[in-house]
Amino acid sequence: MTWEAIGWYVIGAFGLFIFLSITVMFLTWIERKFLARIQQRMGPMRVGPHGTLQPIADVIKLITKEDILPSWTDKPIYWLAPLAIFIPAIAIWVTIPFSETLVLQNLDLGLLYIAAISVLSVLGLVMAGWGSANKYSMLGGLRAVGQLISYEIPFIMAILGVAILSQSLSLIDIVNDQSAIANIIVQPLGFLIFLAAGLAELGRTPFDIHHAESEVVGGPFVEYSGAHWAIIQLAEYVNTFAIAALIAILFLGGWSWPSMPFTGITNDFLSLVWFLIKIYAVILLIFWIRGTFPRLRIDQLMSFGWKVLVPVSFINIVFTAIIRFYNLHWSILTVISLISIGIIFYLIYKTPQKSRKKDSIRIISAKDAVNNPPKNYGDINVR
Amino acid sequence: MKISENINESGSTVDMLINMGPQHPSTHGVFRLVLQLDGELIVDAEPHIGYLHRGSEKLCETESYSQVVTLFDRLDYVANLNSELAYCMAVEKLLELQIPDRAWYIRTILCELNRISSHMLFYGVYGLDVGAMTPVLYGFRERERIQSLFEQVTGARMMHNYIRIGGVKEDTPPEFNGNLHTVVLELEKAIEECDELLTQNEAFLARTKNISCLTIEDAIDFGVTGPILRSTGLVEDVRISEPYGIYDRFDFGIPIGSTGDCWDRYYIRMQEMRESLSIIKQAIKQMEPGEVQAKMRRIVRPPKGECFVRTESPRGDLGVFLVSDGSQNPYRVKVRAPSFANLQAIKHMLEGVYVADAVVILGSLDIVLGEVDR
Amino acid sequence: MLGSIKGLKVTLSTMMRKPVTAQYPIANKRLDIKKRFMGFPALLWDDSNSEPYCTGCMVCVRECPTQCMTATMADNKKFSEGKSTRKKIIDSFGINLSRCIVCGICVDVCNFDAIEMSHEHELSKFQRNANRANLKSLLAMGKTFQSKIKWEPIQIKNIGNPDLRERLQAAAKAQSEKINANEGKMDGKPEGSSL
Numbered sequence: 001m002t003w004e005a006i007g008w009y010v011i012g013a014f015g016l017f018i019f020l021s022i023t024v025m026f027l028t029w030i031e032r033k034f035l036a037r038i039q040q041r042m043g044p045m046r047v048g049p050h051g052t053l054q055p056i057a058d059v060i061k062l063i064t065k066e067d068i069l070p071s072w073t074d075k076p077i078y079w080l081a082p083l084a085i086f087i088p089a090i091a092i093w094v095t096i097p098f099s100e101t102l103v104l105q106n107l108d109l110g111l112l113y114i115a116a117i118s119v120l121s122v123l124g125l126v127m128a129g130w131g132s133a134n135k136y137s138m139l140g141g142l143r144a145v146g147q148l149i150s151y152e153i154p155f156i157m158a159i160l161g162v163a164i165l166s167q168s169l170s171l172i173d174i175v176n177d178q179s180a181i182a183n184i185i186v187q188p189l190g191f192l193i194f195l196a197a198g199l200a201e202l203g204r205t206p207f208d209i210h211h212a213e214s215e216v217v218g219g220p221f222v223e224y225s226g227a228h229w230a231i232i233q234l235a236e237y238v239n240t241f242a243i244a245a246l247i248a249i250l251f252l253g254g255w256s257w258p259s260m261p262f263t264g265i266t267n268d269f270l271s272l273v274w275f276l277i278k279i280y281a282v283i284l285l286i287f288w289i290r291g292t293f294p295r296l297r298i299d300q301l302m303s304f305g306w307k308v309l310v311p312v313s314f315i316n317i318v319f320t321a322i323i324r325f326y327n328l329h330w331s332i333l334t335v336i337s338l339i340s341i342g343i344i345f346y347l348i349y350k351t352p353q354k355s356r357k358k359d360s361i362r363i364i365s366a367k368d369a370v371n372n373p374p375k376n377y378g379d380i381n382v383r
Numbered sequence: 384m385k386i387s388e389n390i391n392e393s394g395s396t397v398d399m400l401i402n403m404g405p406q407h408p409s410t411h412g413v414f415r416l417v418l419q420l421d422g423e424l425i426v427d428a429e430p431h432i433g434y435l436h437r438g439s440e441k442l443c444e445t446e447s448y449s450q451v452v453t454l455f456d457r458l459d460y461v462a463n464l465n466s467e468l469a470y471c472m473a474v475e476k477l478l479e480l481q482i483p484d485r486a487w488y489i490r491t492i493l494c495e496l497n498r499i500s501s502h503m504l505f506y507g508v509y510g511l512d513v514g515a516m517t518p519v520l521y522g523f524r525e526r527e528r529i530q531s532l533f534e535q536v537t538g539a540r541m542m543h544n545y546i547r548i549g550g551v552k553e554d555t556p557p558e559f560n561g562n563l564h565t566v567v568l569e570l571e572k573a574i575e576e577c578d579e580l581l582t583q584n585e586a587f588l589a590r591t592k593n594i595s596c597l598t599i600e601d602a603i604d605f606g607v608t609g610p611i612l613r614s615t616g617l618v619e620d621v622r623i624s625e626p627y628g629i630y631d632r633f634d635f636g637i638p639i640g641s642t643g644d645c646w647d648r649y650y651i652r653m654q655e656m657r658e659s660l661s662i663i664k665q666a667i668k669q670m671e672p673g674e675v676q677a678k679m680r681r682i683v684r685p686p687k688g689e690c691f692v693r694t695e696s697p698r699g700d701l702g703v704f705l706v707s708d709g710s711q712n713p714y715r716v717k718v719r720a721p722s723f724a725n726l727q728a729i730k731h732m733l734e735g736v737y738v739a740d741a742v743v744i745l746g747s748l749d750i751v752l753g754e755v756d757r
Numbered sequence: 758m759l760g761s762i763k764g765l766k767v768t769l770s771t772m773m774r775k776p777v778t779a780q781y782p783i784a785n786k787r788l789d790i791k792k793r794f795m796g797f798p799a800l801l802w803d804d805s806n807s808e809p810y811c812t813g814c815m816v817c818v819r820e821c822p823t824q825c826m827t828a829t830m831a832d833n834k835k836f837s838e839g840k841s842t843r844k845k846i847i848d849s850f851g852i853n854l855s856r857c858i859v860c861g862i863c864v865d866v867c868n869f870d871a872i873e874m875s876h877e878h879e880l881s882k883f884q885r886n887a888n889r890a891n892l893k894s895l896l897a898m899g900k901t902f903q904s905k906i907k908w909e910p911i912q913i914k915n916i917g918n919p920d921l922r923e924r925l926q927a928a929a930k931a932q933s934e935k936i937n938a939n940e941g942k943m944d945g946k947p948e949g950s951s952l
Contacts, residue, residue, distance in 0.1 A: 035516070035517075036776070037772045037776070038517060038768045038769075038771060038772050039516075039517050039520035039521070039771070040520065040521075040524060040771055040774060040775075040776050040777045040778070041520065041776055041777075041778045042776045042778055042780070045780060135399060135401045135402075136401070138399075139401075139420075139423070139738065143423075205514065205515075205516075206514070206586045208514065209739075212514060212739070213408060214408055214409040214511055214512050214513075214514060214742050215409070215738055215739050215742050216738075217407065217408060288765065288768065288769070289765075290516070291516065291517050291768050292515070292517060292580070292584075292761070292764045292765050292767075292768045293514075293515060293584065293586050293761065293764070294510065294513040294514045294515040294581070294584060294586045294587045294590060295513060295514025295515075295586070295590075295739075296586050296589065296590070297589070297590060297737055297739045297740070298423060298737070298739065299423075299737065300589050300590075345758040346758075348585055348758050349585065349758045349759055349760075362638070362639055362641075363636035363637065363638050363639070363654060363658070364618055364636060364637045364638075364639055365634065365635070365636050365637075446822055447820075449862070450820070450822040450862065452860075453822050453858060453860040453862070454822075456860075517768060521771075524777055527777070531788075531791070534791045534793070534794055535791045535792075535793060536793070537793070538791075538793040538794055538795035538861065538874065539794075539795050539859065542858065542859070542860070544860040544861055544862070552861070552865075556792070556793065576767055576771075579763045579764065579766075579767050580763075580764045580767045580768070581764065582760070583759070583760025583763065583764075584760045584761050584764050585758060585760055585761050586761070587760075588760070
C-alpha cells in the first residue's frame with residue numbers, strides 16, 4: 001500500500017466522521033421535530049429559525065458539562081465503555097457505499113463484516129452497565145445481552161436471504177443487482193424481519209428494553225454525563241443511520257432502483273440524493289414507530305424473536321433458495337412472502353386476546369344496579 | 384459494582400435489592416419501593432410511603448372550617464374538586480344545610496369534568512409507564528381544555544377553592560355554557576382517538592392483559608375501591624350504592640370488568656370518561672338558573688357531633704370523617720383516602736412478576752401521593 | 758396487528774394538525790388569562806379620592822390560611838378634613854407572595870372591596886426576598902389590574918369621595934324606590950304591568 005493510498009484513506013475516514021457527526025446533529029433535530037408534530041407540539045423553536053441550531057447548542061452544552069465520575073465505579077471499564085460502543089458504530093461505515101464509487105473500502109464480504117461488527121457494540125453496553133456501579137445500569141446491561149441473541153439470528157438470516165437473491169455479499173453488487181426490481185417487492189417478509197431485528201439492534205421502540213426510561217431509568221447510561229454521554233448518544237444515532245442505510249441498500253434498491261434517465265455527473269448526483277431520500281424515509285418510519293408503540297417486556301421480545309422471527313426467517317431463506325435454485329419467477333416469492341406476512345399478522349392479532357374475550361368490560365346502567373343488585377354480591381366469601 | 388456484593392459466604396448468589404424511588408420516573412411522585420430481585424423477577428416488594436407527608440389532617444384542626452377547603456385541594460392534586468366536594472359535604476351534613484339545586488348541578492358538572500381530566504392524566508402516564516411516549520401528550524392536551532374551562536369558572540387551574548360550604552363560590556360566567564358544550568364535543572372525539580391509539584395496540588395488550596389479576600375476595604380484603612374494585616367484577620360505586628347530591632337524577636352506566644387485570648383497570652377508566660360525559664350532558668339539559676349558595680352564617684360553626692360521608696372520587700371511595708366540638712375549628716378530620724387503600728394491594732400484586740411489570744402495575748393503581756401521605 | 762396500524766394512523770393524522778402548544782414567555786404567543794383568573798392578591802386604588810380602598814381592618818390577615826399577610830392601620834387625615842369617608846387608612850401592608858396559595862379567601866372576607874385577586878402570577882425574581890410585596894407594589898399591581906379589566910366598586914358605601922358617594926347613594930335609593938313601586942303595582946294588578 002502506498003503512502004498516497006493511506007493518505008486518501010485517512011482523508012476519507014476523516015470526511016466520513018465529519019459527515020456522520022453532522023448527520024447525527026441533523027437527525028436529533030429531525031427526530032425532535034417529527035415526534036413533536038406527532039404529539040401536536042412545536043419541538044425546539046428557540047435557537048435559530050425553527051430550532052435548527054438546537055443541535056449545536058446541545059453539543060456545546062454537552063462538551064462543556066462536567067463529566068461526573070461516581071465513586072464506586074470500575075474506572076477503566078467505565079471510561080472505555082463509550083469507546084466500545086462508539087468504535088463499532090463508526091466501523092460499520094467503512095463498507096457502506098453511498099454510490100458505486102463513493103465508498104471508503106468496498107469489501108467482498110461486506111455483509112458478513114457488518115453482521116460481525118454490529119454485535120460488538122453490545123459489549124460496550126455491558127461494560128457501561130457493570131462499570132457504572134449502579135443497579136439500574138446493571139439491569140440494563142444484562143437486558144442488552146439477553147435480547148442480543150434473540151434478534152441477532154433473524155437479523156443475519158434476513159441478510160442471508162438478500163445474499164442468496166443477489167449471489168453476493170458485497171453491498172455494491174447487491175445494489176446493482178436490484179436495478180430492475182427492488183428486494184422489498186421480492187421479499188416483503190425479509191424486509192419486515194430485518195426492520196424488526198434492526199429496531200431491536202438499535203434499541204428503539206418497541207424494543208428499547210435496555211434503556212427503558214420508565215423501568216431502568218436509561219439503563220447502562222444512567223451515570224454518564226457530559227462528553228461521554230454525548231459519545232454514546234452519537235453512536236446510537238450513527239447506528240440508526242447505518243440500519244436505515246442498510247435497509248435502503250438491501251431492500252429499497254439503494255441508488256439504482258428505479259433507474260434514472262440521466263447520465264454522467266447529473267446521474268451520480270441525483271442517485272446520491274435519491275439514496276439519501278430513501279434513508280431518511282426509513283428513519284422517519286423508525287421515528288414514527290417510536291411515536292406510536294409501547295415497549296415490550298424482555299421475555300416478550302425473546303419469545304417474539306425465537307417463536308416468530310427465527311422460524312419465519314428460516315421460511316424466508318428456504319423459499320428464496322428454492323426459487324433461486326430452480327430459477328423461478330420472482331413474483332412467486334412475493335406471493336409466498338405476502339401470504340406468510342398475512343398469517344403472522346393474524347397470529348399476532350389473535351394471541352393477546354386468545355386467553356380472554358375482547359369485550360371483557362360490560363357497562364351496567366346505574367338504574368339496573370340499584371333495582372337488581374348483581375348476584376355476585378352474595379357469592380363473595382370474605383375471609 | 385463489586386462481585387463480592389452479590390455473593391454470600393457459601394459462594395452462591397444473593398438476590399439483588401433495588402430501590403425504586405423515591406426519585407424514580409415512574410413511581411408517580413415520591414413513592415419508594417424496595418424490590419428484591421432474582422434476575423428480572425421480583426421476589427419481594429416493600430413499599431415505603433410518607434415522603435410527601437404534610438400533616439394535612441392535623442393542620443385541619445388549626446384552621447377554620449372555610450379555610451380547610453384549601454387543604455383538601457392539595458390532597459388529591461389531580462382531582463381537586465372531588466376532594467373539595469367530599470369535605471364540603473361533610474360540613475353540610477353536620478350543619479344540616481339544604482344546598483340549592485343549581486349549586487349541585489355546577490358541582491356535579493365540574494366534578495365529572497375533573498374525573499375526566501384525572502383519568503386523562505392516568506391515560507397519559509399509563510402510556511408512559513408501558514413505554515409509549517405519545518399518549519402522555521394527548522392526555523395533557525385534553526386536560527388542558529378542561530383546565531382552561533376551570534380557569535374560566537373557578538379562577539384557578541388546579542387549586543380552585545371553588546366548592547364552598549353551602550354551595551359554590553360564585554355562579555358560572557355567561558360564556559360557560561357555550562364553552563362547556565364545545566369542550567364536551569371535543570372530548571368525545573378525543574377519547575375515541577386516545578382509545579384508538581393505545582387500547583388495541585398489540586404491544587400494549589401484551590404488556591397489560593393478564594398481569595396482576597386481582598380476585599374479588601382479595602380486592603375486598605385489601606379494601607380496594609374504585610376502578611380497581613370494579614375491574615374485578617364487583618358492582619360497587621358510591622354514586623349508585625349510596626347516591627349523594629343529585630346523582631340519582633341521571634341515567635349513567637358503571638363499567639364493570641371481569642378479571643381484574645391491568646388492561647381491565649385501564650379500560651374501565653376509559654369507559655368511565657364516556658359515562659362522565661353522558662352525566663355532564665344530562666346535567667346541562669336539566670340545569671336551571673337560581674341561587675348557588677345556601678343561606679347560612681358567615682362564620683361556620685357546626686353543632687357538636689360527628690359525621691362520615693362517602694363520595695366517589697376518580698380513584699375510588701373518598702370518605703371524610705369530621706368531628707366538631709362546636710368551635711370555629713374542626714376537632715378532628717380523618718380522610719379515608721382511596722389511593723392509600725388501593726396501595727395496600729401492591730405487595731400482593733408484585734409477587735413473582737417482572738421488573739417491567741412492577742411499573743405497569745403501579746401505574747394501573749393510579750395513586751396520587753398527595754392523598755396517600757396526606 | 759390491526760390495533761397497531763390504527764395507532765399509526767392516529768399519530769399520522771395528528772401530525773397534520775396544528776400544534777396546540779404555546780410559546781410561554783413571548784408576549785403575543787402565550788395563552789390568554791381568563792377574566793376570573795386568580796393571581797396574587799393586590800390592593801385597589803380609589804380613583805375618586807386618590808387613596809387606597811383598604812382601611813387596614815385586618816380581616817384578611819386573620820382569615821388567611823397561610824398567614825402570609827401583615828397590615829397596620831393609621832388615622833386618615835383626609836377624614837378629619839372632611840374629604841374622605843374613611844376614618845382609618847392602611848399604613849403598611851405586606852404579602853409574602855411565595856407563601857400565598859392564591860385561594861381567594863382574603864377577597865371573600867373583605868368588607869371594603871379593597872383587595873382583589875390580580876392577574877399577576879409570575880413569581881421568578883432575582884433577589885431572595887423580592888417576592889415580598891409591600892403596600893407600594895401591591896397598589897401598583899392593583900392599578901394595573903383595575904385598568905386592565907375596567908374594575909368598578911361593587912358596593913357604593915365603599916366609595917371614598919363623600920360627595921360622589923352621596924350622589925350615588927341617592928341615585929340608587931331612587932332607583933330601588935322606583936323598582937319597589939313598580940313591584941307593588943305588579944302585585945296589585947298584574948295585567949297592567951308594562952315592564
